[in-house]
Amino acid sequence: MSALYMIVGTLIALGVLVTFHEFGHFWIARKCGIKVLRFSVGFGTPLLRWHDRHGTEFVVAAIPLGGYVKMLDEREGDVPLDQLEHAFNRKTVGQRIAVVAAGPIANFLLAIGFFWVVAMLGSQQVKPIIGSVEVSSLAAEAGFAAGQEIVSIDGEPTNGWSAVNLQLVRRLGETGNLDITVREPGSSVESPRQVALNKWLQGVGEPDPIAALGITPWRPQIPPVLDQLDPQGPAGAAGLQLGDRLVALDQQPLDDWQQLVDRVRGLPGKSVVFTVERDGAQRDVPVTLATRGEPDAPTGYLGAGVKGVDWPSDMLREVSHGPIAAIGESFKRTWTMSLLTLDSLKKMLFGELSVKNLSGPITIAKVAGASAESGLGDFLNFLAYLSISLGVLNLLPIPVLDGGHLLFYLVEWVRGRPLSERVQGWGMQIGISLVVGVMLLALVNDLSRL
Numbered sequence: 001m002s003a004l005y006m007i008v009g010t011l012i013a014l015g016v017l018v019t020f021h022e023f024g025h026f027w028i029a030r031k032c033g034i035k036v037l038r039f040s041v042g043f044g045t046p047l048l049r050w051h052d053r054h055g056t057e058f059v060v061a062a063i064p065l066g067g068y069v070k071m072l073d074e075r076e077g078d079v080p081l082d083q084l085e086h087a088f089n090r091k092t093v094g095q096r097i098a099v100v101a102a103g104p105i106a107n108f109l110l111a112i113g114f115f116w117v118v119a120m121l122g123s124q125q126v127k128p129i130i131g132s133v134e135v136s137s138l139a140a141e142a143g144f145a146a147g148q149e150i151v152s153i154d155g156e157p158t159n160g161w162s163a164v165n166l167q168l169v170r171r172l173g174e175t176g177n178l179d180i181t182v183r184e185p186g187s188s189v190e191s192p193r194q195v196a197l198n199k200w201l202q203g204v205g206e207p208d209p210i211a212a213l214g215i216t217p218w219r220p221q222i223p224p225v226l227d228q229l230d231p232q233g234p235a236g237a238a239g240l241q242l243g244d245r246l247v248a249l250d251q252q253p254l255d256d257w258q259q260l261v262d263r264v265r266g267l268p269g270k271s272v273v274f275t276v277e278r279d280g281a282q283r284d285v286p287v288t289l290a291t292r293g294e295p296d297a298p299t300g301y302l303g304a305g306v307k308g309v310d311w312p313s314d315m316l317r318e319v320s321h322g323p324i325a326a327i328g329e330s331f332k333r334t335w336t337m338s339l340l341t342l343d344s345l346k347k348m349l350f351g352e353l354s355v356k357n358l359s360g361p362i363t364i365a366k367v368a369g370a371s372a373e374s375g376l377g378d379f380l381n382f383l384a385y386l387s388i389s390l391g392v393l394n395l396l397p398i399p400v401l402d403g404g405h406l407l408f409y410l411v412e413w414v415r416g417r418p419l420s421e422r423v424q425g426w427g428m429q430i431g432i433s434l435v436v437g438v439m440l441l442a443l444v445n446d447l448s449r450l
Contacts, residue, residue: 006369013368017387018067024106025069025099032095035072035086093413100405107391114384115330121377122320125160129218137214142193147185154179159319161217168209173202173352205294205356222257226304233303238287248275257306268298341392360442399431
């Protein structure tokens, strides 16, 4: 079922985002009097095709990894004299800029629409209450303690752990003070805390900012009783069974599932002995843990899971907005995520953030499937984030991308004449090399995560 969600989720995500992006180009081109020859979603062999009354061919092609809008243009072939006024290259610089910019702008508008729906649907957030603080950690040095609720970070309210994580992600690779406001347990009193950052998590692949501070979120105790087994995992291979209660690991008592998870992660590839309670009797079961994760930061893997438990109602918070308030919230979230995307790209460029955080088509497909399986709100959130990424990346001043074309047209507007075809050709070659290089790097990251 998960594979089905992944396939359907990916096709819907790419189909919606690419179609909307290309429709932005298409719609403005029509408004500027440009003749559109073809509107294609996907590349390769056409699966569906039809024509409208303006003579535009609409195509749905076999490879759904992009799309394009082909316009009448003298640079791409002969144009009849009676249609010269409808050629793209004959339009003013301002009109050409509008056509090129319309695609990314359409992505931002789509993200605003998705966030608006999500804000009205609402979501259930886990209150960001600290469960424990690691000794000698950044959080401990700043005076954090179990039971405190994180109210805001750098002045931004934090309704749940997802908001906490988002605000912390914005500070990755930075040096300076991180301002956090907490509420004391059983009180309305709020007090400030300050964490000193020094090139925080710079160059770390797939960082966990909450754990890096030394904070463990509060969660209800989950008894370590097996409810799931990976057929190919070490637990199943060693003979552990559904319903087994894991009493101890190497003779150290286990009271909670998270306690087990933390200890297993620190023992990649090690041989351990679990004390198991089964049918009222205890027995020792030797298990050789597998290794997962990056080579420079491996983690242990058991291949087992537990049944979830209900959270106390006082630890949950419902967050939703009315139709009017949701408009402001959608614009705010789109702006915040756009800035975060740009800032992350800048940090990768200057080495403040590891390029291992780049994701390619495999990761996108996995997240698409997981969010689609999780529910409508999560899937729309994913679509909004992906649409923003598409919009921001396309506006980068790299030839081949929309931003590169905008750069050429802005230079033409300032100079009063276009750059030579030779210079534009060099730019295109450099742009293609950059884009292909980044795509290959993202694909390598995807494969390493597998």
